[in-house]
Amino acid sequence: MTNERERQRWNEPGLAASWPRRGESVTGLTTAPLLELLALQPGERVLDVGCGGGLLALEAARAVGPAGSVAGFDISQPLAQLATGRARDAALTNVTFTVGDAQTDEIAGGPFDAVESQFGVMFFADPVAAFKNIRRHMNTGARVAFACWQPAALNAWFQGSVLAKYAPPPPPTEHGGPPPGPFAYGDAGYVRTILESAGFASVACRPETLEVTMPRDTLYQRDMVIALRLDEANAEQAWRDLQSHAEKFVGADGQLHLSVAPQFVTAVAV
Ligand SMILES: C[S@@+](CC[C@H](N)C(=O)[O-])C[C@H]1O[C@@H](n2cnc3c(N)ncnc32)[C@H](O)[C@@H]1O
Structure with missing residues (x-):
């Protein structure tokens, strides 16, 4: 099945419990700039691809107001469920979260603006x-x-770079480009080619580097190792590796001090 490896990874039991601390500590840094770039208008229809726990989608729902709507779409059932609960808690009725593969599946709620x-x-x-x-x-x-993300070399904080040696390597891709993963779009030229081949124009990529401080356990947690399903000895070693990696970023205040390097991509459907 297409994207089966990713489907399994993002449907790990327990992901929804650890996600709010682990995933959103870093990814949330780009919520405000993305909303600024999109300049959403009341009444617009918005699609959030790979919406995860839905925090960006909820902000978009507030921006488009009751006359607009937001469709969060994600391959992860536990994260879509987390997002749905958050929408309910926030009393937002113009946002829905659906489980599906954005590469292959029909996406309800469009056509999107x-x-x-x-x-x-x-x-x-x-x-x-x-x-x-x-x-x-x-x-x-x-x-x-x-x-x-910009390339891994500019995102030294990334936990997966330490844990990669404990997981099977990704299979080679049929398209010859980088395998799916956080750094697959590190090359702005490659991103431009993808978008232009898929019916988009006016592609722009804006790299940024953010200096951020956050508590140590927001990014480096034992459940990341548990998800790898290693035997006991390897799991212990992987956890020690992750902890010594984290140590590199801990300042005198006991907090993590990180250089985080995202890239903002914009384009228009033609
Ligand atoms: C790094 S997380 C980002 C989640 C969220 N946008 C955030 O800011 O926290 C990547 C998300 O992409 C989703 N994803 C991966 N492959 C997908 C696919 N083929 N279709 C839809 N969602 C996918 C994952 O389930 C996961 O929620």
Whole structure:
């Protein structure tokens, strides 16, 4: 099945419990800039691809107001459930969360005036096919804005770089580009090619580096190792590796001090 490896990874039991601390500590840094780039208007229809726990989608729902709507779409059942609960708690009735594969599946709630994604579009087996599918659900002239990561070398904080040696390597891709993963779109030229091949124009990539401080356990947690399902000895070693990696970023105040390097991509559907 397409994107099966990612589907399994993002449907790990327990992900929804650890996600709020682990995932959103870093990904949430790009929420405000993305909303600014999209300049959502009351009444617009918005798609959030790879919406995860839904925090960006909830902000978009507030921006488009009751006359507009937001469709959060994600391959992860536990994260979509987390997002649905948050929408309910916030009494937002103009946002829905649906489980599906944005590369292959029909997406309800369109045609969309705007598409947003906060680190949710780098996990497709076939990025051009995925963006063609997304484009198919957009109005001509609709805009897209997403955050992805600059190369791993500029994001030394990333936990997965330490744990990679404990997991099987990703299989080679059929399209010859980088395998799905957080740093798949590190090369701005590659991102431009994907989008232009999928029916978008006016592609712009804006790299940024943010200096941030956060509590140590927001990013480095034992459940990241548990998710790898290693034997006891390897799990212990992987956890020690992760802790000594974290140590590199701990300041005198006991907090993590990180350089975080996202990239903001914008384009228009043509
Ligand atoms: C790094 S997380 C980002 C989540 C969220 N946007 C945030 O800012 O916290 C990547 C998200 O992409 C989703 N994802 C991965 N592959 C997908 C696919 N083929 N279709 C839809 N969602 C996908 C994952 O389930 C996960 O929620």
